Every structure is written in C-alpha cells, then in structure tokens.
Amino acid sequence: MALACGHTPDHSTIAAFVSSVDKEIETLFTKVLLICEEEDLLGGTHFSLDGLKLSSNASKEWSGTFSDLKKKKEALERKLKEAIREHRSSDKEEKDKSDSDEVKREKRIKRLKKKADRIEKFLSNNEPKIGSRGKEIQSNVTDNESAKLTSSHGVLQGYNANAIVDEKNQIVLHASAFGKGEDGTLMEPMLDGAKENLEAIGWKAPLKDRKISADTGYYSVKNLEVCKQREVDAYVPDPQFRKRDVRFSDAGRHRRSVDKRHIRYKSKKRWFRANDFHLDDCTGKLICPAGQALYVKNRNFQTADGYKAIAYQAPKTACRDCPLRSQCLRNPNTVSRQVHVFYGKRPGSLTDEMKQKIDMPEGSRTYSKRLGIVEPVFGNIRACKRMDRFTLRGRIKVNIQWMLYCLVHNIEKIINFGKSYSIAAV
Ligand code: SF4
Structure with a gap:
C-alpha cells in the first residue's frame, strides 16, 4: 500500500509485484542489512539458525508418488x-x-x-522426484517444488522457511525457503548465504569462529562437516542430549498418565535385540532366534552419527508365520525383521566431538540462548505479520515472499532500535 500511494492493490497485483522482484530482492535485502549495520544493530557474536514450516498454496490431497x-x-x-x-x-x-x-x-x-x-x-x-535416500518421494500436482512436511501442527504441504539470525537485536542475516522437510543438509546454503550477505556489507571473514547454534533437526554429519569447513564454532546437539543432562532427569514428572509415550516407556515387554541374533561363522549369515537366516540388505549402512553397520533383513516368508513374531516385531504390521550389526565408528568423529561440546556447561549455556534468538523472529512474522501460509506457487516466488517478510522484520528493528531513529524519536 505504501508503494502504491495508499491504494489497496488486489491479490493478483501483489502476486505479480512479488514475482517481478526476483532479481532485486537479494540486493534490497543486503541494503537493509547495511542500514542495520550502520545503525549498530548487529552484534556478530552468536548466530542462530532455524526453520519454520509453512503451508503453501497447494493441497496435500494432490500429492503422491x-x-x-x-x-x-x-x-x-x-x-x-x-x-x-x-x-x-x-x-x-x-x-x-x-x-x-x-x-x-x-x-x-x-x-x-x-x-x-x-x-x-x-x-x-x-x-518422479527422488529424495536424499535415492528413493522416490511424493510429487505434488499443484506445486511440485513444495513438499509434504511434518511440523508441530501436523502434516502439511508447504515449504521449510529458514532464517539465520544475529543475537544482539534478532536481525535476520539470511533467509531462504526450501522445498524439503529435513534440515540435515541446509546448513551449507544457509551459512553460505549469510556469509555472502555479511561480506556484501563489508565484514571480513564474517563466519570464522562465530558461535552458530541450531536445533537437533540440523544434527547430521553433513551439517557438522560444513561447520568445520567454514571454521564456525557450531552448537548443534544430537536428539538425545536432554537425556544426558541431569537438569532434565525428572522432566517426565509433567507427563500425563494418558500420554502414549509414557505408557510405552512403562512397558516391561522385551523384544529380541541385535545380540539375540548370532552370526554363523561357517556361512557368514546372521541367524535369528527362530533359526532363520537373514540376508544382507546393506553392507555399508551408516547412521547420522557416523556409526557403521551391516543391515540384515529376514525373508518375508520366514517372519510371516513365525511363532516368535510377537517377541521379535514391535509393530504387528511390520513385514519382516531388520537388524543392524555395528562394527565401528569413523575416527575423529565430528558427532562425538559435538556431543562432548554440548554436554560441557559452556556448551549447554551457549546452546540455551538459541531459543531467545531465533524463535521471536518466527513469532513476529507468523503471529504479528500474519504470515501463516505462502500464497504463491513455486520455490522462487515463495522465497521472495519469505525474504520480503524477513526484510520487513529487519526494517521494523531499524525503526524501533536503530540509533538514528531512536534519537529522532526522543
Ligand atoms: S519374526 Fe522373523 S526374524 Fe524374528 S524370530 Fe521370527 S523368523 Fe526370525
């Protein structure tokens, strides 16, 4: 409305405007960031990365392989x-x-x-769309660049809008929307984008030795390797880090008795574990408690933590009528049992280093700041700016829309906290 001199343009005019600024938006974003720097709003001590999963202008009913x-x-x-x-x-x-x-x-x-x-x-x-594991993932007829995402609000068809935020005044340094739910590979484009923007405003080696925190979704070997290559001081905990923290030892006391996870936790039932299966030295096959031989499914299986294993699978026909089925398969609908036999871990594992770092008092103190740095930005954009879904289709347009909202957030920070504006207001 400000650009249209007080007129109220309709949706299609706004959509056409948003689509038309794909070349200018990055320059504009950097210019606003430069003003933030001039207004002394950037701290440069600690950056936080997170993603907001938002619905797109596409229905999940039109998704499928x-x-x-x-x-x-x-x-x-x-x-x-x-x-x-x-x-x-x-x-x-x-x-x-x-x-x-x-x-x-x-x-x-x-x-x-x-x-x-x-x-x-x-x-x-x-x-067909191929996912990171080499298998076909669901396509969408309406907006094929969007993805089916699992968020705290359930499953949605949309985009994973990421932002990297500076600690001092919650200024967004780089924003980008991705058409995939997993954050395990997003550290690289986000760090590179932030580095480019900060270099454009005159920072030298902008990420070197800076603290970067991200939640457990970003914990992957790939992301940790990227952090090491970029020489950043990363704090990305593994999903089990709370279990190792003594401060959370009685966290379960708030669980209601109807909590399904609580009931499952209480269960005394014991299923066959990997050490109930034995390796036949003569044949090299893994034998299950029912005496069936499992075949090798993947000889080079590797977990996100860097552990290496051989993945075995029992033949479907063996498990179908097995009398020990209820002791072996937790889920009655599982067709056949899989077993991973671990044999090693990569030397100098980045994931082990990260676990040790997070478990140190300094590490957990630094990581605990993450919530207060990046989440208020998403709260502002989602609740105050009412950006609870993307209205355009295609990653380029969605990305522009996301950048515009982050840019408006930064402008608001300049007006509220910029030194020249604060003095003018006084
Ligand atoms: S369910 Fe399958 S793997 Fe498990 S004991 Fe029976 S045959 Fe073996």
Missing part, C-alpha cells in the same frame, strides 16, 4: 465413464429429465475430466 497419481487418475477416469453413462441413459429416458439435473451432471463430467487431464498433463511433463 507417480504410481499413486496414476491410480488417482484411473479412479477419476472410471468415475468419468460412469458419469457419462448415467448422462446418456438419462437422455434416453425423457420422463426423468429435468434441467437442473442435466446441468449438474454436465458440471460433474467437466470437473472429473478437468481433474483427470490435470494429472495426465502433470505425469507427462514431469519426472
């Missing part, structure tokens, strides 16, 4: 044929014919045809 989408298309075509048959038979029976029924049937036929054609067009113009 290519085979799911083919099935959906076939189901629509079946319904379409049925609707056409009904329509023809009603044409013949003159007595039943009423105008409103006729119009309804025609509309339904058009709708079904449109939906089936849409999936057909999508399948012929796109390739």
